Amino acid sequence: MNKNEFLSILTSVLEKNQISDAAEIIEEYEQHFAFKLADGYSEEEIAARLGDPEKLALQYEKELLSVPKQSGILTKIGLGFADIFAGLFFLLLAACGVVIAAAAIAFAAVGVCMILGVSPYALIPSIPYWCGAMIGVASAALGVLAAAGCIYYWALIRQLIKSFGRFRHNTIAVAEGKPVLPSLPAHVQLAPRTNRRLRSMALIALILFAVFFILGFAASMLSAGSVGFWHVWGWFVN
Amino acid sequence: MNAQYKKGVLELCVLSLLKKKDCYGYEISEYLSRHIDIADGTVYPILRKLKSDGLLTTYLQEESGGPPRKYYSLTLPGREIYEQDRADYLKFAHAIEKLLEDDDHE
Numbered sequence: 001m002n003k004n005e006f007l008s009i010l011t012s013v014l015e016k017n018q019i020s021d022a023a024e025i026i027e028e029y030e031q032h033f034a035f036k037l038a039d040g041y042s043e044e045e046i047a048a049r050l051g052d053p054e055k056l057a058l059q060y061e062k063e064l065l066s067v068p069k070q071s072g073i074l075t076k077i078g079l080g081f082a083d084i085f086a087g088l089f090f091l092l093l094a095a096c097g098v099v100i101a102a103a104a105i106a107f108a109a110v111g112v113c114m115i116l117g118v119s120p121y122a123l124i125p126s127i128p129y130w131c132g133a134m135i136g137v138a139s140a141a142l143g144v145l146a147a148a149g150c151i152y153y154w155a156l157i158r159q160l161i162k163s164f165g166r167f168r169h170n171t172i173a174v175a176e177g178k179p180v181l182p183s184l185p186a187h188v189q190l191a192p193r194t195n196r197r198l199r200s201m202a203l204i205a206l207i208l209f210a211v212f213f214i215l216g217f218a219a220s221m222l223s224a225g226s227v228g229f230w231h232v233w234g235w236f237v238n
Numbered sequence: 239m240n241a242q243y244k245k246g247v248l249e250l251c252v253l254s255l256l257k258k259k260d261c262y263g264y265e266i267s268e269y270l271s272r273h274i275d276i277a278d279g280t281v282y283p284i285l286r287k288l289k290s291d292g293l294l295t296t297y298l299q300e301e302s303g304g305p306p307r308k309y310y311s312l313t314l315p316g317r318e319i320y321e322q323d324r325a326d327y328l329k330f331a332h333a334i335e336k337l338l339e340d341d342d343h344e
Contacts, residue, residue: 028263028282028308035264051277059283179292179315182322 003033006047013057025060072175079168086164093157100153104146111140125235128223134216141208148202155188248276248284250327253312253320256294262307285310293319 007026014022029050036046050056113120114136117129127135163184170180190198224232248270255261255269267281288294293316298306312320 025282025286028285029279031262031305031307032264032267032278032282034304046278049271049277050279053279056277056279056283059280060286179313181315182318 001047001053002043003047006043006050006053009053010057013054014060017057017060019057019060072172075171075175079171083168090157090161090164093160097150097153097157100146100150104143104150106143107139107146108143111136111138111143114139125230126233127220131216131220131223134212134219136216138209138212138216141205141212144205145202145209148198148205152188152190152198155190159184159189160186244276245280245284247327248274248280249288250320250323252281252284252288253293253316254324256310256312257317257320260309260311262309266310288316292316 007029010029011022011026014025019025032050033043033046036049037043041049047053110124113124114127114132117132124132163186166181166184170183172178173180220229221227223229226232230236251270251274252266255266261269263282263285266285267278270276270281271278285294289296289310293313294310295313296308296310299309300306
């Protein structure tokens with residue numbers, strides 16, 4: 001079979017099956033012949049290596065008559081309402097995130113002050129230095145724990161927003177008959193290494209907090225000679 | 239090998255090549271037939287299907303001394319679908335490999 005025979009069989013089957021853009025398809029095969037001929041192959045060899053033209057033509061699926069472009073206006077209005085609720089929801093989540101971040105900073109700051117033995121604006125009640133330092137370490141550890149939680153929490157919010165964005169995109173794409181992207185998972189996507197680090201950071205912080213809080217509490221009780229050491233040191237009284 | 243099954247894997251191979259760089263049809267056909275035992279013509283229907291599914295786009299580029307070549311390029315959905323299908327396929331292939339190797343030792 002030579003080039004012309006190959007292409008004419010291909011063309012006739014394509015036309016019989018009402019494949020659109022048959023000319024464009026033929027063009028690809030013509031170029032294939034041109035490249036191979038330039039490499040010194042004979043038309044017969046090339047045709048044989050291409051495969052049976054009838055089978056090839058049958059591989060082309062009739063394209064669905066392209067869906068008339070819809071504006072998907074109803075979908076967009078619906079999505080507009082969904083956006084309002086989702087937006088408020090994300091705002092609420094973000095507000096909680098800010099609170100967690102603030103708590104992390106506050107715990108860390110109190111911890112550092114107590115370890116250094118300083119009391120800016122006399123905010124930290126009087127406490128013997130070593131008792132205070134231990135509670136300070138506990139507080140700093142709590143700060144780290146909250147920071148780890150905060151990072152994880154923000155990663156969650158970010159993923160939720162991305163997932164929602166993809167859902168919006170796909171909903172519009174379906175309405176307009178455009179290709180759909182794979183949907184995104186709605187749980188936290190962290191690199192395994194980041195995940196491991198975050199987890200060990202939280203675990204170490206939790207253990208440090210528990211140990212130093214108990215130690216600090218016990219030391220305070222011993223130092224003050226009373227279970228309610230805060231009464232002895234006159235806390236919470238102006 | 240089953241033709242239908244082979245076609246799915248070939249789609250993956252085409253996407254993998256196009257992830258590295260844009261190619262024209264003949265380049266893709268040559269690349270595949272160098273690695274896999276298939277008829278040279280098989281790749282063209284696949285390219286067209288991938289294009290109509292929105293995974294690929296085409297553009298024409300002038301070449302010195304010849305007609306302009308039709309280049310295929312991966313779209314954003316194409317890229318994402320490739321990554322997902324690749325992971326799925328590797329997982330599947332790995333499981334099958336393990337299964338068949340176990341069979342070998344019995």
